[in-house]
Amino acid sequence: MNKEHDQAVETTEPSTNGQTPPPTNAPVPPYPFVAIVGQAELKLALLLCVVNPTIGGVMVMGHRGTAKSTAVRALAAMLPPIKAVAGCPYSCAPDRTAGLCDQCRAVPNQAGKPKKPSVISIPVPVVDLPLGATEDRVCGTLDIERALTQGVQAFAPGLLARANRGFLYIDEVNLLEDHLVDVLLDVAASGVNVVEREGVSVRHPARFVLVGSGNPEEGDLRPQLLDRFGLHARITTITDVNERVEIVKRRREYDADPFAFAEKWAKETQKLQRKIKQAQRRLPDVVLPDPVLYKIAELCVKLEVDGHRGELTLARTATALAALEGHNEVNVNDVRRIAVLALRHRLRKDPLETQDDAVRIERAVEEVLVP
């Protein structure tokens, strides 16, 4: 992940706009999500996965330097901090709602009730998976040091443990070994990481929004793996000169004073935060009417989508969009808006087909969804 946004220096000088400087130990705010210029498809895909994490993550294919990693960090930073069991390497939820690790599950009982753990508040984690990462580093492995020094069999958690309840960002996922991508997709789908090494078996919660990114010029992900990402967003370099200028202006302003820049965008950020929260609350009550579900299935038949992940993802994503838009019922317009995101990577490859995948889907959408 490009770390440009982390390079902003923590300011101790008063900001130029006369605002009170933040405490010197305040963490530098990341570039705000709402200040990202354009890139509507990427932003929508990420928001939908936050509203409904069961969508199954996003694969973002596109040019370098187009705010992919900026958007993931910014979105995570916008979400409210989470409560976690103090000292738990998997950041288990103290209310025991989100799956527990063996250690937290085995908390001694007090009069038949689990002992209340100490609780800390932490930011939603964003974990970068570097290209050369080994399976042991990703999934965790035996803690050799403890084995040697203390003679005990212990587990050293990996990156999946740190990503629990947050985001796992894999830059250049198309260059990772297929085997590792396979493991990651399995864990992302099940929400559980199971590691067995030398007689030690560990199982821990690993629920995260998986975001993979890659440049199509450096090779595609195998279709079998691509299909298991919920959504597939395409991102390209912005060609509009005014927008390009705006990107530079905003970035320069942020780099000069990230605190003042975050403050400037605070109102819009809060508006979006409220929208996400309301959507998450509304989601379980959003109804998917049968006629819309039939249209979803017809669309997948029309496009000859293999398997049933297509309609499952369309249903989940359209429901998340309805929740985000404040509706209690999914309508065909919701399906229309997310059809390309949910189906683009699930079309059969026809070497004689000259039309772009998105155009094929949009054409089918018009034929099937328009009464």
Ligand SMILES: Nc1ncnc2c1ncn2[C@@H]1O[C@H](COP(=O)(O)OP(=O)(O)OP(=O)(O)O)[C@@H](O)[C@H]1O
């Ligand atoms: N649409 C945009 N709005 C605001 N800033 C942008 C936009 N596009 C690019 N940038 C800026 O460009 C720089 C690169 O962005 P970022 O690191 O997020 O790109 P990336 O797509 O993750 O790149 P890579 O694939 O090389 O990791 C950052 O400083 C970011 O703020």
